[in-house]
Amino acid sequence: MNLELTDDQRMMRESFAKLLDDQSSPQHVRAAMETDGFDQKLWEQLAELGAFAIRVDEAHGGLGMGVLDATVLMEEVGRRLVSGPVAEALVALRLLAQVTDGTHADIETFIAGSALLTMALQPIDEQPMQWVAGAAVASKVIALDGDAVVLIAPSGVCAEESLAGTPMAEVDFTKASKEVLAQGSEALCAFKAACEEWKLLMASAVSALAREAVRLASVYACEREAFGRAIGMYQAISHPLADSIVDIDGAKYLTWKAIHDIDAGYDFAAAEVSLALWWATEAAGHAVTRALHTFGGYGLALEYDVHLYNLRAKQWPLVAGDHNALLAEAGRRLYADEQVDLPDVGTVTIDFDRGEQAREMAAELEAFFERNLTPELRAKAHYSFDGFDWGMHKKLAEAGFLFPAWPKEYGGREAPPYVLNALSKVWEKYNWTTHATSTTNMVGTMIRKVGNDKLKSDVLPKIIAGDAICSLGYSEPSCGSDVFAAKTRAVQQADGRWRIDGSKMWTSGANIATYVLMLVRTNPDVPKHQGLTMFLVPLDSEGIEVQAVHTFQDERTNITYYDGVMVDDSYRLGEVDGGVKTMAAALELEHGGGFTKSQISMIEVAEAFCAEIQQGDQRLIDTTDAQMRLARCRAHAMISEVLESRALWAAVAKVPNLAYGPMIKMFSSEKFQSDSRDLLSLTAPHSLSKRSGPAGKLNLAYRHAHGTTIYGGTSEVHRSMIAERALGLPRTR
Secondary structure, eight states: OBOOOOHHHHHHHHHHHHHHHHHSSHHHHHHHHTTTSOOHHHHHHHHHTTGGGTTSOGGGTSOOOOHHHHHHHHHHHHHTTOSSOHHHHHHHHHHHHHHTTTOOTTHHHHHHTSSOEEEOSSOTTTOSEEEETTTTTOSEEEEEETTEEEEEOOOSOOOOOOSSOOSOEEEEGGGSOEEEEEESHHHHHHHHHHHHHHHHHHHHHHHHHHHHHHHHHHHHHHHOEETTEEGGGSHHHHHHHHHHHHHHHHHHHHHHHHHHHHHHTOTTHHHHHHHHHHHHHHHHHHHHHHHHHHTGGGGGSTTSTHHHHHHHHHHHHHTTSOTHHHHHHHHHHHHSOOOOOOOOOOOOOOBOOOOHHHHHHHHHHHHHHHHHOOHHHHHHOOSSGGGOOHHHHHHHHHTTOSSTTSOGGGTOOOOOHHHHHHHHHHHHHTTOOOHHHHHHHHHHHHHHHHOOHHHHHHTHHHHHHTSOOEEEEOOOTTTTTOGGGOOOEEEEOTTSOEEEEEEEEOOTTTTTOSEEEEEEESOTTSOTTTSEEEEEEETTSTTEEEEEEEOTTSOEEEEEEEEEEEEOGGGEESSTTOHHHHHHHTOOOOOOOOSHHHHHHHHHHHHHHHHHOEETTEEGGGSHHHHHHHHHHHHHHHHHHHHHHHHHHHHHHTOOOSSHHHHHHHHHHHHHHHHHHHHHHHTTTGGGOOOTTHHHHHHHHHHHHHHHTTTTSOHHHHHHHHHHHHHOOOOOO
């Protein structure tokens, strides 16, 4: 996997960034808006750096670079609100060179920037009156007329006031002379592929535009004070901005993924193209509104730059029409087998692939589940501890699949992070619970790292063999997610043992586990995070009571009570009062765990269900409404996947981690919840039943999803982390 730009791409970005910082400042943008919305000088300077030659083949006088290279330019175009139709010009120039084999006399003129070529995005035989980006200042417009690609010199076109003051204009193509460049199926395919490329370039531009708006808002939120504090300390300000930066990152990497998947030849790449621009436009619309709102009344003033981003976030992509049409388009591509011509994206230097080792071990695990999951075990399967089975757990241990990342001497396979990620998807495919393995993995890792010899000799072999599982005792009835506020006490006795008294909440699995890992207070006279110690407590000890707590998710958890429980000092993990440090020692690479797998499983069930449900004389999945809603859910899952990939890659590559783990956890759980709600509605009233099959699975997904925004810290906790680490905002209140 690789999500890093090449040295050449970074150099290109720096060159364009330097030019645009100097020549496309907000002052330059305002100056252009006061005339026709176009900056001819800047256009020629971009041409000098080779901007308009990027997508033209070398044989035709261009640079022969790929779509990914073009997105590097478009991100800078978006960041600096370039006054001119760059995306349209890039695509139009490549198309002109393609269909004329590079022989057209005007190609060099357009590449040099002394004249402007733009593109009509809709067939002119269907829409003869059409809005075109840059048409007010363009020398020529390339368009599709039936099955012919034509070049048109627009006449009588003049700039008029528009939302963002760009040189878009409405063109009457019935009054313009046309030069036929090429005609027939090949010409038609080339034009349609060019339109798909435009979507990718525009997605990159608007997501970068939105990122800059959020950056401006974050800087302002650190400087502006209210009630004696920077406004960025208030969650009402920081949390919406945190949501936006996650959405924006999702748009960027979904666009990259679409480019990657076109190159790989994947069938779903066409839908990804539509969804990339739909999501980028959607995310940017929310982001620029939130950014402007951060400035309060000042955001409305023309002197402040943020409103420029607000307006262009809408005008640039909407020149093609309502962006929700892209959602319907993606629905047809996913569920109605709509075919589309995609561009040749050129060299793709990024890679989302987990690698051959990941595929091989995932296939091995699939074969294991196929051999060992009996009909009875499949019926028992559940996402929680309720799906645990001792026999299956033991077999997983014997096969080396309980803790595959562990060293071989501890029963593991030394599997790297990409392999672990692939294996996790197989567990989800077979709906086999990972609860017991994940908590026991944490405890076993802590024993390996900081445990004493007795724990390593007595407990660790049981864990490795699959003869013991562990639950976690962190939360308490009075402190919830604030685990450092623990009140459960451990007092050392004269014989060296520790007496534990108190209670723990949400100790899931304690009713079947062998041990509970507890964070308890050993010193009440120091700051709360300094007086804590970790113990591994055998659950068969005297004085422990496990009381069931049932949830509406069909999941049992527990409250556990400890009354004079005596624990040998050898069951202490780490130093006395060093519990926080000990917890940190258990954390290995942050792989960006979220609920992507649950999202995908739910969507697959919903797709199958919609194919069964009849609405009149057609299946539900054949309706436009169902296709759009399923496509939206698919988009959310795709974004979760790319955010997960980014978090995984960042951990392995050891690049600066700007809350990538919290991003994927927060986004995937929130979308799992909102999409489960929508899919329950889409398939109602059938989905209200708990009967076996798709109805019961969707029903459970809706209930399960609510817990995911709470597990491991609520979404609000993760938003605060994102605001601080990704946006540089102060610690929230």
